[in-house]
Amino acid sequence: MTLAEFIATAMIALRRNVLRSVLTTLGIIIGVGSVIVMSAIGSGASKQIEAQIASLGTNQLTIFPGSMNVGGRQGGAGSAPPLTEKDLRAIRENVTGLVAAAGNMNGSATVVVGNTNWQTQINGSSAEIQAVRDWPLTAGRFYDPVEAAAGRKVAVLGATVARELYGEADPVGTNVRLNNVPFEVIGVLSVKGQAGGRDQDDVIIVPLATARSRLVGRVRVPDEIGQILVKVDDRYEVSEVQADLERVLRQRRRIGPNAMDNFSVRNFAEFLATRDATARTLSLLLASAAAISLIVGGIGIMNIMLVSVTERTREIGLRMAIGASGSDILGQFLTEAVLLCLAGGFIGLTLGAGVSVLISTLFGWPVYISPAVVLMAIFASASVGVIFGYVPARRASQLNPIEALRYE
């Protein structure tokens, strides 16, 4: 028999008992479906984290004042002396392997344009922040170091702020009021997306000096900096640059050899990468739990194929009498089992994809179905058919034709 004839014969046999065929494949449908959903949620989460890592930049370090050891003996952040322009200058001058270093201070403000207002985050940043964060503009320009040092009242809008306040209109050249202080809009940033559950585009960047005098208010020292962000040159090892940076800062801040750091250096991308790995492991675990139902489904297939072989003993006897060889009969029942499983696999695939989309729309979770998982699901269901269809098919092929023909 040719493959086409095997398939045609199997289709006739399966159609003879549609309800039973569908019920038999239910295990495969549920198995494949749940593997698809689990992996869709898992890789969705992991893809989102990866996008965040990419938006943060993998070789970016952030320096905070005080201990990040929350709940530690040292007391909370802020108890230590703040970072200052002197720290920033020391880093720029003495740490090798940096592309750029920028100071930053966060605050919030109400932005008013005409009669529209919007509550947003204000980043007071050095001009170098654009280089550190790899953040291109969609319109206008960024302020330069001279403007920043002069404390000019210029603002660069995040994409979300620009959209909320201006809609489709071009904000460049217009004025906005930040806490009632007028600022000239000179540029609009491109979209960066979500990171750590926060919209990175809901922000306005202004020169650090301007923010310090006009927007932040309570500064403990006149040249205080909230955080220092640095970007490490690709040719350098991030961990080595971090060690160098810690050494320079300890020296600058005159920390004795046995005293603890009164600042901390963090690599957010690394932190997210750990979370990504956790998400991957978890989704793998869930997917393998779901795969167990594939095995259960396979046992169901085997069971029903054994019943089918018994029911069709006379048919098998007839086929053998008119010249079917053992391999013809084996092929016929194996094809039937594989088709049954493949059909279940495709239904499960469709169902799983549907449920994934539903979850994504209902809960807003990111889902992603990778082509590799789709191929794997199809391959797995075909394999289940071969593995669990083999025993019944072999039993059929080894029937004695005389007894099979006489079977009632």
Add this chain to the structure above:
Amino acid sequence: MIQAEPQTPVPVVAARDLRKTYQLGEQQVHALSGVSFDIQRGEFVAIMGPSGSGKSTLMNMIGALDVPTSGQLAIDGTDIGLLSRDELAALRNHTIGFVFQQFNLLARTSALDNVKLPLTYSRPRVADPEAIARRCLEQVGLGARMDHVPSQLSGGQQQRVAIARALVNSPSLILADEPTGALDSATSIEILQLFESLNAQGMTVIMVTHELDVAAHARRLLRVRDGKLVEDAPVTSRLAEVAA
């Protein structure tokens, strides 16, 4: 293998001291104990015998479904005792056309597809199975009902489909096992007449039955009893009369 003498044609079936022994627990059952005969091309033979006579065992061997314990059975000169399972299947496929009491057609499968079935197992593949199957159905008088499934056909028509299926591979012999056992007498006669006409066209027909009036349609009668051949005679006109 039995080598035929150069002058004489190879018999379709050649049985030599055919024996079949079954082991039933402690007991040995001799289903056949030394049966010899030849069936030549173009014969119409009836095999008769009561149940337990070894008739079915003999039929299974002629059908290459079973092999003898000892002795030889050659079909078209091929000793079936020397063949593997798959070689037996191939031999059945191109030399024997089976007709069964219960027709054994595939349900929900058209007459045409039922007739084509043996061709799907043929090696090498035949060129146009559809055309051959159509011709065979026309030969048994079912040219108009090729698309009907068995449940839409009468018993006699179903048996005709089965006969067309037996003919489709141009076999050396047709082996019919109680072909009229499930049919009423009028239909039985039609089916037997079909066998007679096939035989008249040169087809070798071997028919197993336990009814004398069925056997009377054949031209030679083999009687089996207790595993032995007890009679091998032409069907006389007197027998035909008795049967009628």
